[in-house]
Amino acid sequence: MAKTDALQGSLDLLVLKILSRRPRLHGYAIMAAIASTSGEVLRAEEGSLYPALYRMEEAGWIRAEWIKKDTGRRARVYELTAAGKKQLGVEESRWQSVSLAINRVLREA
Amino acid sequence: MSLWSRISNAVHGERLNREIEEELQSHIEEAIASGRDPEEARRALGSTDGSVLRAREASHSIRAAGWLESLLADVRFGWRQLCRNKVTSVAAVLSLALGIGSCVAAFRLIDALLWRPLPVAHADRLYVLTRQFINFDGKPDENDNWATPDFYLMRDAVKDQADLIAIGGADRTDITWQTDNDMEKAHVAYVSGNMFPVFGLDPALGRLLTPADDRGPGLDPYAVLSWDYWNHRFGRDPHILGRSLHIGDRTFEVIGVAPGGFTGTEKGTFTDIFLPLSMDNLAAEGGVTWHQTFLMLKPGVHPATTIEPLRQHLSAVSRAYEAEQAKRFPGMTQADIDRYLDQKIVFYPAGACISGLLKDYRRVLGILGLLAALVLLIACVNVVNLMTAQAAARAHEMALRISIGAGRRRLVQLILCQSALLALMASVLGAFFAAWSAPFVLSRVNPPDNPARLALPADWRVLVFGFALILLVVLLLGLLPSLRASAVRPVAALKGGEDPHVPRLLMGGAIALQVAFCVLVLFLSALFVTSFQRLQNRPLGFSTDRLLLLEAVAGKGQLPVVWNQTAEALRAVPAVDSVAISRWSLLRGIGINSSISINGAPPSPTPGWFLNVSPGWLSTMKIPLVSGRDFRPEDASQGAAIVNETFAKAFFPGQDPIGRSFERVADQHHYQIVGVIPDTPYRNLREPSRAVFYLPFVEFDGKSTLKAVDWATFVIHTDAQNPLALAGSLRQLIAKRHNGLRVSNVTTQLDLVRDQTIRERLIAMLATFFAAVALLLAGIGLYAVLNYSVLRRRREIGIRMAIGSSRAGIVRTVTFDVFLMIAIGGCAGIALGFGAARYVASLFYQVKTTDVDMIALPTCAILLTALVATLPAVLRALLTDPTEILRAE
Numbered sequence: 001m002a003k004t005d006a007l008q009g010s011l012d013l014l015v016l017k018i019l020s021r022r023p024r025l026h027g028y029a030i031m032a033a034i035a036s037t038s039g040e041v042l043r044a045e046e047g048s049l050y051p052a053l054y055r056m057e058e059a060g061w062i063r064a065e066w067i068k069k070d071t072g073r074r075a076r077v078y079e080l081t082a083a084g085k086k087q088l089g090v091e092e093s094r095w096q097s098v099s100l101a102i103n104r105v106l107r108e109a
Numbered sequence: 110m111s112l113w114s115r116i117s118n119a120v121h122g123e124r125l126n127r128e129i130e131e132e133l134q135s136h137i138e139e140a141i142a143s144g145r146d147p148e149e150a151r152r153a154l155g156s157t158d159g160s161v162l163r164a165r166e167a168s169h170s171i172r173a174a175g176w177l178e179s180l181l182a183d184v185r186f187g188w189r190q191l192c193r194n195k196v197t198s199v200a201a202v203l204s205l206a207l208g209i210g211s212c213v214a215a216f217r218l219i220d221a222l223l224w225r226p227l228p229v230a231h232a233d234r235l236y237v238l239t240r241q242f243i244n245f246d247g248k249p250d251e252n253d254n255w256a257t258p259d260f261y262l263m264r265d266a267v268k269d270q271a272d273l274i275a276i277g278g279a280d281r282t283d284i285t286w287q288t289d290n291d292m293e294k295a296h297v298a299y300v301s302g303n304m305f306p307v308f309g310l311d312p313a314l315g316r317l318l319t320p321a322d323d324r325g326p327g328l329d330p331y332a333v334l335s336w337d338y339w340n341h342r343f344g345r346d347p348h349i350l351g352r353s354l355h356i357g358d359r360t361f362e363v364i365g366v367a368p369g370g371f372t373g374t375e376k377g378t379f380t381d382i383f384l385p386l387s388m389d390n391l392a393a394e395g396g397v398t399w400h401q402t403f404l405m406l407k408p409g410v411h412p413a414t415t416i417e418p419l420r421q422h423l424s425a426v427s428r429a430y431e432a433e434q435a436k437r438f439p440g441m442t443q444a445d446i447d448r449y450l451d452q453k454i455v456f457y458p459a460g461a462c463i464s465g466l467l468k469d470y471r472r473v474l475g476i477l478g479l480l481a482a483l484v485l486l487i488a489c490v491n492v493v494n495l496m497t498a499q500a501a502a503r504a505h506e507m508a509l510r511i512s513i514g515a516g517r518r519r520l521v522q523l524i525l526c527q528s529a530l531l532a533l534m535a536s537v538l539g540a541f542f543a544a545w546s547a548p549f550v551l552s553r554v555n556p557p558d559n560p561a562r563l564a565l566p567a568d569w570r571v572l573v574f575g576f577a578l579i580l581l582v583v584l585l586l587g588l589l590p591s592l593r594a595s596a597v598r599p600v601a602a603l604k605g606g607e608d609p610h611v612p613r614l615l616m617g618g619a620i621a622l623q624v625a626f627c628v629l630v631l632f633l634s635a636l637f638v639t640s641f642q643r644l645q646n647r648p649l650g651f652s653t654d655r656l657l658l659l660e661a662v663a664g665k666g667q668l669p670v671v672w673n674q675t676a677e678a679l680r681a682v683p684a685v686d687s688v689a690i691s692r693w694s695l696l697r698g699i700g701i702n703s704s705i706s707i708n709g710a711p712p713s714p715t716p717g718w719f720l721n722v723s724p725g726w727l728s729t730m731k732i733p734l735v736s737g738r739d740f741r742p743e744d745a746s747q748g749a750a751i752v753n754e755t756f757a758k759a760f761f762p763g764q765d766p767i768g769r770s771f772e773r774v775a776d777q778h779h780y781q782i783v784g785v786i787p788d789t790p791y792r793n794l795r796e797p798s799r800a801v802f803y804l805p806f807v808e809f810d811g812k813s814t815l816k817a818v819d820w821a822t823f824v825i826h827t828d829a830q831n832p833l834a835l836a837g838s839l840r841q842l843i844a845k846r847h848n849g850l851r852v853s854n855v856t857t858q859l860d861l862v863r864d865q866t867i868r869e870r871l872i873a874m875l876a877t878f879f880a881a882v883a884l885l886l887a888g889i890g891l892y893a894v895l896n897y898s899v900l901r902r903r904r905e906i907g908i909r910m911a912i913g914s915s916r917a918g919i920v921r922t923v924t925f926d927v928f929l930m931i932a933i934g935g936c937a938g939i940a941l942g943f944g945a946a947r948y949v950a951s952l953f954y955q956v957k958t959t960d961v962d963m964i965a966l967p968t969c970a971i972l973l974t975a976l977v978a979t980l981p982a983v984l985r986a987l988l989t990d991p992t993e994i995l996r997a998e
Contacts, residue, residue: 026135026139027132027135028139032143046133046136050129073131073134073138075132076128076132
């Protein structure tokens with residue numbers, strides 16, 4: 001639970017960043033990517049990831065598409081839109097300023 | 110996501126559910142494929158953890174138009190809830206429908222009469238001119254009638270800034286289109302030639318009157334028909350142009366038809382025929398005030414800065430005119446002249462209605478609206494009570510919903526949905542009720558021979574009002590219970606220990622509110638009904654029994670001997686008991702007065718009112734003589750008069766009036782009193798007793814020439830129970846004599862009395878209706894609340910019984926709160942009633958708000974209703990079997 005909470009503000013940023021490097025991922029792959037690139041420190045729960053994906057799709061940052069998998073099942077893959085790229089910039093700079101500020105507090109306090 | 114895909118998603122909710130399911134399935138597959146434990150992967154998405162469920166609910170609401178889809182679900186759910194409690198739902202819908210329907214009907218009437226703008230160009234720049242003054246009774250009064258020469262002077266004085274328009278009253282007039290035998294009635298109004306152009310009206314056919322058609326007496330015999338009259342009388346026959354219309358001995362040529370929708374400026378009457386102002390004989394009379402004067406500001410003239418200078422300018426012109434006129438009044442003292450000239454001209458915006466002049470009707474309609482609104486409020490409180498009870502009963506369900514992750518907004522939506530369903534169903538029924546009741550109420554205002562007509566379109570104004578009303582009702586109904594329900598604390602509710610005091614307080618407050626409204630309605634109704642009864646039962650001083658009135662006209666006039674011969678012929682009819690002639694009937698709304706002078710003294714400050722009657726009129730009307738004698742045929746030449754007691758007291762205090770004489774100042778005739786009769790109502794039922802003197806029907810003009818009479822009324826006492834049964838044959842009898850007399854109207858004295866009380870009758874009828882509905886609703890509400898509270902407190906009652914509480918104690922426990930609330934509400938209602946009654950005091954007749962029975966009546970009614978309504982619940986409480994309850998709990 002604590003992990004999810006820590007992630008709350010930054011889940012959008014992580015998803016956008018990952019989709020910007022590797023387009024057309026499905027939900028599980030995004031989750032796995034967050035876990036592996038963070039060295040298994042960060043974990044996105046399914047219960048937060050899918051609502052976040054739908055929310056971002058509704059906001060127009062990402063777009064979804066059904067593809068046919070080898071197994072014959074359909075999978076839903078996501079990729080960034082132009083608005084998403086812009087949003088990623090916003091989120092990244094916000095994160096930078098926040099972490100800079102936190103670092104400063106840690107250093108000087 | 111586009112709006113369209115949101116909506117289609119909402120409608121195809123199932124497909125979207127499947128897609129989500131499919132995506133999650135594929136997620137689990139991936140997880141398994143990448144080596145995770147299948148069980149664990151499934152659990153991560155499964156339903157063991159509450160937070161995941163909430164996430165799903167959240168993703169649900171994110172998904173597509175969550176609100177739309179959940180709305181559909183809520184509507185379905187609300188419908189099922191309503192169906193589950195069929196009886197209460199039907200009661201709720203019916204009572205709301207009654208409330209909404211009454212409100213909309215009241216709005217339609219009020220809007221049509223008071224607010225709807227006239228269908229003329231620049232209605233916002235239109236004003237009506239009235240004069241405020243002190244009347245004969247020493248009370249402030251207002252008059253909107255003007256003399257035509259005065260109008261011309263004022264018109265010319267302000268012609269640069271404004272157009273002045275004269276419009277005569279739309280009087281029911283005898284007209285003929287072909288021969289004299291086809292006489293019919295139509296509402297005829299004389300209007301100044303500039304009315305149509307200034308109002309910006311275009312003809313539907315032919316042409317309309319112009320200033321060039323209004324040059325002077327007898328010069329322009331042209332008529333314009335209203336579209337409505339053209340439609341229902343002539344079936345829109347285009348050949349109407351050029352046809353001749355006869356009014357009395359004058360003939361008019363139809364030159365055009367006014368546009369549809371314009372029915373004159375008088376609300377409640379449709380003008381059928383418009384004639385040029387100067388064609389009315391009264392237009393040449395300097396001393397007769399007979400038409401309204403409207404003022405239309407010219408385009409580009411700013412109202413705020415112009416009105417006051419205009420008003421002062423017109424006042425000066427009019428005052429100069431009146432001063433000139435007053436010089437010709439015989440025998441008036443300077444003080445009287447000054448008082449007469451002390452008038453103030455007032456402008457009222459006339460775009461919608463002539464507000465100052467409809468004060469009494471405005472109040473009647475205000476009361477109508479208030480009663481309707483109160484009934485709606487009572488109905489709303491009732492339904493709120495029902496829903497509070499339901500919501501409390503559903504506390505468990507709400508708690509469960511919250512604990513498995515339903516958003517509180519969603520709960521509020523659920524309840525609002527249910528109340529919206531109720532309100533919508535009620536408003537459909539209410540619309541039917543309003544569609545029927547507004548014309549019905551209007552039809553009750555009508556004297557049968559002169560129906561009031563009012564356009565009552567169901568247009569956007571009514572729709573907007575209706576929707577606003579529904580919205581208000583939904584909010585009133587839903588907000589309180591839904592806020593309460595959504596404030597449920599899951600843990601407490603699930604444990605079953607939810608604080609029970611809140612709904613009881615809320616419902617207690619609702620009872621007090623309902624009782625207050627109900628008592629207010631009852632209080633006002635009691636006042637109005639009593640007013641009506643006292644007015645209805647006012648001693649008349651004459652008998653209305655079997656009295657037929659034939660109002661006859663005689664062109665340019667016939668000598669009294671012709672009238673007397675006709676009366677003689679009527680007396681010969683077998684079923685006729687007695688016949689007399691009077692110029693007009695008592696209570697006909699007609700009154701003519703003159704100052705009185707005794708022994709050459711200065712004229713009296715208060716005038717005497719008179720009526721010409723033939724010998725035998727007193728016995729036909731069954732008016733007894735106090736002293737003296739009735740007229741004799743030879744009295745006319747001797748100037749005899751009969752006076753009523755008020756006259757005797759006013760002019761001959763403490764003396765025997767018989768044999769004394771007085772002078773009618775208007776024509777300087779002297780009369781000698783031969784008889785005294787009791788007071789009877791003269792012009793209308795409400796006014797105080799006036800000093801009235803009766804003169805012989807036969808009058809002399811100057812010394813010895815007999816005065817011709819152009820209209821009078823035959824007063825006929827018949828043997829038949831229904832005097833109107835004879836009307837047809839008597840009418841024919843008069844027509845067959847070919848002596849120039851024609852019957853123009855048939856009525857009975859009883860109908861005249863009834864017409865006087867139409868307004869009171871209408872209010873009394875509506876008030877009784879609303880009072881009955883309010884009592885019924887309050888009764889249902891009380892029953893429901895008390896019944897519910899007994900059900901809720903079953904356990905408490907059981908315990909009390911078990912430890913030996915007496916029956917009286919149980920009854921007190923159960924009913925104390927309710928009766929306390931009734932007492933509080935009742936007092937509040939009476940207090941409100943005093944306030945409201947002051948506003949409408951002018952509508953009461955011999956009734957005071959402080960009368961004991963006026964307060965006792967509503968109090969008793971509400972107490973009786975409360976007793977009846979609470980009885981079942983009290984019985985239920987008393988029949989509670991403690992052992993059974995305690996075992997069950």
